[in-house]
Amino acid sequence: MKRILENPFIALHAVSKAYGDTPVLKGIDLAVGRGEVVCIIGPSGSGKSTVLRCINALAEIDQGEITLDGALIGSPQLPLQQLRQRVGIVFQSYNLFPHRTVLQNVSMAPVQVLGRDRHAVEQEARALLQQVRLEGKEQAYPGELSGGQQQRVAIARGLCMQPQVMLFDEVTAALDPHTVKEVLGVIRSIAAQGMTCVLVTHEMRFAREVADYVYFIDQGEVVEHATAEAFFDTPRDPRTRDFLDTVL
Amino acid sequence: MNEVIVALLPWLPLMLKGFALNLWIGVLAMLLACLAGVCLGTLQRARSRVLRLGARGLTQLLRNAPWLVVMFFVMHLLPYEWHLTGAVISLPAWLKAVFALALPAAGNASEIVRGALQSIPRTQWEAATALGYGPVAQLRHVILPQALRLMVPPALGLYCVVTMSSALASLVGVGELLSASREILAATARTDLLLPVYGLVLALFFFYIFPLSLLARSLERRLAYR
Secondary structure (H helix, E strand, C coil): CCCCCCCCCEEEEEEEECCCEEEEEEEEEECCCCCCCEEEEEECCHHHHHHHHCCCCCCCCCCEEEEEEEECCCCCCCCCCHHHEEEECCCCCCCCCCCCCHHHHHHHHHHHCCCCHHHHHHHHHHHHHCCCCCCCCCCCCCCCCCCCHHHHHHHHHCCCCCCCEEEECEEEECHHHHHHHHHHHHHHHHHHHHCCEECCCCCCCHHHHCCCCEEEEEEEEEEEEEEHHHHHCCCCCCCHHHHHHHCC | CCHHHHHHHHHHHHHHHHHHHHHHHHHHHHHHHHHHHHHHHHCCCCCHHHHHHHHHHHHHHHHHHHHHHHHHHHHHHHHCEEECCCCEECCCCHHHHHHHHHHHHHHHHHHHHHHHHHCHHHHHHHHHHHHCHHHHHHHHHHHHHHHHHHHHHHHHHHHHHHHHHHHHHHHCCCHHHEEEEEEEHHHHHHHHHHHHHHHHHHHHHHHHHHHHHHHHHHHHHHCCCC
């Protein structure tokens, strides 16, 4: 029942993880193709966010393996710092650095971590801020921005590392309804540019529109996975149907 | 009233000299306390259990010791002079007072550092990790710049307490402001000078400390994010 891709860009094989005695992931298989947009949906506490955190090694896995472009994460072929440069993540609570301006938030890691030229990076950072429609806010501090604006800065910060994959962890869950749209718009344009994206989201309509493929996770297990169309139009598992009934 | 001022005037230089010693003791003690406090406070957040518990225990011991008791303890514990391979290092009473004040202050400084580090949300470490920062770089670029802002106001407050407590040194024979005042009162043998002299002592401390605590309060407001 697991999804077979010839050359998956991200692949999880039988990944298990527990926090103490509580199992969070119970043998997750998941595959993401290059340039694909994959949505992970499911009820709260089902382990969706943990999947993302395992992909960029913010959380350690107990069993199984995760590969990025064929290389096992944490192996000599893919040390953690390289992994984190190639995989960007955006958090639900933005987690911007409050002591740095918007421009610094976006440009500091490429300079301080990757050792790139500050001038060139700032140029790119300005372009990215323009892309997320925040031109003119370069010198503002995160505390002066609205939630939606902060989240767009966080997206630009992730993109400035020039990653190959972007992970979005319920990035609109903390936003009020009318700012959700502006953030989703930015994600839509990133996906349209061919960036590989994995999204954990509660925005079902958005998932349906933007996703190529959907995974439904409940209680640490993959219950159902299918192309977005098939998943939303003809869900097979009763648990999926129940869930979709309650959220749609 | 005029008569009192005329009687006090000749003693004023002596009192100011005493107060200068208070300030000097306070500054030195605070510097020592900061150094020790940064080490202890960071160790309280160490990954190693032994270091963490050791630092925590020492911090609590220092922080909860009565300042005056520590003062007496250090005065009688430390020798007057130190014989170090021929050289004799003398330890004047005022220097011992510096150590005595630095000890409990270090316990408080340690808590200030620990509290500031702790109040930086875990998500800040996480965001830095996700951007590829290593542990030391996280501390340097993300955590410490934020924590330092949080430490400044309470550290200034601690400095005020240390400076005020320097008057405790009078009880162990250091010739600071309070000791000088007592000597003046003894020398003049005038009971009507009692209140004016102690009033002047109070005023000197107050007008030095009060602006500082105002500054600490405004810094606290200004340096807070959001």
